[in-house]
Amino acid sequence: MPSFKKLLIAMLFLPFSFGVIASTIWVSPEDNLQQKLDASVDGDILQLTAGRYIGNFVINHQLTLIGTKDVIIDGNGQGNVLLLKNSNISVENLNIINWGHDLTEENAGIYSSTKAENIQIKNNKLTGDGFGIWLHKIKHAKVINNIVKGNLSIRSSDRGNGIQLSSIENAHIINNETSEVRDGIYVIASKNNIIEGNTMHDLRYGIHYMYSYDNVVTNNTAYRTRAGFALMSSRRLTITGNKTTDSEDYGFLLNFITESTFEDNYIKDVWTKPENKVLGRDGKGLFVYNSGYNTIKNNRIDTAEIGIHLTAGSENVKVYGNSFINNPVQVKYVSNKKQEWSFEGRGNYWSNYLGWDMNGDSIGDVIFEPNDGIDQLVWQYPEMKMIMDSPVVLILRWIQKEFPVLKPPGVKDSFPLMQSSSTAKMVGHIASSLKTSDEYSAVKVNKVEQAQ
Numbered sequence: 500m501p502s503f504k505k506l507l508i509a510m511l512f513l514p515f516s517f518g519v520i521a522s523t524i525w526v527s528p529e530d531n532l533q534q535k536l537d538a539s540v541d542g543d544i545l546q547l548t549a550g551r552y553i554g555n556f557v558i559n560h561q562l563t564l565i566g567t568k569d570v571i572i573d574g575n576g577q578g579n580v581l582l583l584k585n586s587n588i589s590v591e592n593l594n595i596i597n598w599g600h601d602l603t604e605e606n607a608g609i610y611s612s613t614k615a616e617n618i619q620i621k622n623n624k625l626t627g628d629g630f631g632i633w634l635h636k637i638k639h640a641k642v643i644n645n646i647v648k649g650n651l652s653i654r655s656s657d658r659g660n661g662i663q664l665s666s667i668e669n670a671h672i673i674n675n676e677t678s679e680v681r682d683g684i685y686v687i688a689s690k691n692n693i694i695e696g697n698t699m700h701d702l703r704y705g706i707h708y709m710y711s712y713d714n715v716v717t718n719n720t721a722y723r724t725r726a727g728f729a730l731m732s733s734r735r736l737t738i739t740g741n742k743t744t745d746s747e748d749y750g751f752l753l754n755f756i757t758e759s760t761f762e763d764n765y766i767k768d769v770w771t772k773p774e775n776k777v778l779g780r781d782g783k784g785l786f787v788y789n790s791g792y793n794t795i796k797n798n799r800i801d802t803a804e805i806g807i808h809l810t811a812g813s814e815n816v817k818v819y820g821n822s823f824i825n826n827p828v829q830v831k832y833v834s835n836k837k838q839e840w841s842f843e844g845r846g847n848y849w850s851n852y853l854g855w856d857m858n859g860d861s862i863g864d865v866i867f868e869p870n871d872g873i874d875q876l877v878w879q880y881p882e883m884k885m886i887m888d889s890p891v892v893l894i895l896r897w898i899q900k901e902f903p904v905l906k907p908p909g910v911k912d913s914f915p916l917m918q919s920s921s922t923a924k925m926v927g928h929i930a931s932s933l934k935t936s937d938e939y940s941a942v943k944v945n946k947v948e949q950a951q
Contacts, residue, residue, distance in 0.1 A: 528552055555579060561587035574598035583611035589619040600628035602659055607633040620645060630659030631680065640670040649680035655703050660685040667692060682707040683721065694719060704729040705743065716741060726752045734758050744768050749786050750803060756790040762797050769803035781805050784826065787813045796820045797920060805831050822848040822919035830869035832910045839911055846914035856917045863915035
């Protein structure tokens with residue numbers, strides 16, 4: 500009995516807000532939206548009716564802000580449109596436009612800079628000059644089915660990123676479309692996140708990673724970029740089933756990436772535009788710089804000026820099961836150490852391989868070496884390209900072939916594949932992941948089928 504009295508006394512001293520019941524609040528453009536936000540309590544749902552809401556709004560409570568058809572929130576050309584300052588906030592079905600363009604001030608359509616958990620950004624459309632969605636120091640975030648569009652009239656370096664994640668843990672970024680921004684999805688100092696099924700186009704880098712660990716990047720699509728995927732200074736990334744087409748400089752750029760796996764990715768048409776051509780600037784399907792202890796397997800690199808370029812200490816890399824197709828230069832390998840590009844009796848498919856398969860095991864009977872000493876001289880002295888067909892160069896190639904002891908260290912595939920891996924799976928991925936651009940999807944699938 501005494502304990503029951505103590506419980507009654509304790510309940511009398513609980514804050515009066517304990518009895519407040521969360522509710523749905525309808526808001527119209529004639530209302531003061533900020534006052535409605537401030538007067539809400541945790542758990543409320545603020546339902547915006549059609550119309551234009553002008554201003555910069557701060558969400559201090561744990562609530563859901565949701566729009567109906569034709570809801571526009573206009574930032575009036577300055578600051579952040581929505582500033583999130585609590586956990587358990589959901590922003591859904593809004594058309595957010597016209598926020599600030601000051602990148603130093605981190606102007607964004609939706610911005611969260613407070614340590615928080617359980618943030619959901621879903622089914623919104625954002626159009627503006629600065630950053631689209633910026634989440635900082637968040638755990639358990641979901642960014643789903645949003646469309647973020649930048650401004651092509653601003654030069655690339657002066658635009659914000661479409662979706663920016665900094666110091667994020669356990670986030671799921673799924674089925675978003677970003678275009679005409681600087682980088683589609685930019686991730687820095689973040690871990691244990693999944694980036695899945697997003698589409699990025701007409702921008703600099705589709706997905707850009709910096710200083711991040713234990714992340715999964717799967718089934719994303721990038722097209723019309725400078726680099727489809729730019730991955731830097733990160734560890735233990737799992738990069739699977741992604742597509743990049745029509746890049747100018749790189750399909751995948753790997754800079755100081757370690758302990759990571761790149762598998763079942765599709766790279767097509769990496770070619771520097773003629774007007775941007777300078778000596779040494781060539782489109783690279785895979786550019787691997789200072790990146791070791793990685794596995795690169797079962798990828799398809801098709802029609803890049805250079806299929807794969809390894810340099811600057813990129814060693815202890817497993818490269819097997821890949822298909823290198825229609826690349827004028829299949830491999831550019833700049834190192835003084837030998838590398839074997841096969842694993843457990845399985846190498847790669849090379850469209851320019853001239854060997855044979857006498858026993859019918861689908862493995863070439865002749866070792867494939869994509870480069871010789873002349874290639875390395877050309878890489879060191881690009882001016883030599885002018886005399887590549889001269890009798891002197893032809894004689895040097897013959898001497899090197901007849902006297903292998905003179906051959907410098909390079910890449911060797913002891914078990915070259917006679918057939919490329921099936922593209923049926925990749926074609927299916929392309930069709931499904933480009934759902935936000937059906938016309939483009941149909942064109943790309945048709946191109947892949949014609950290439951077979």
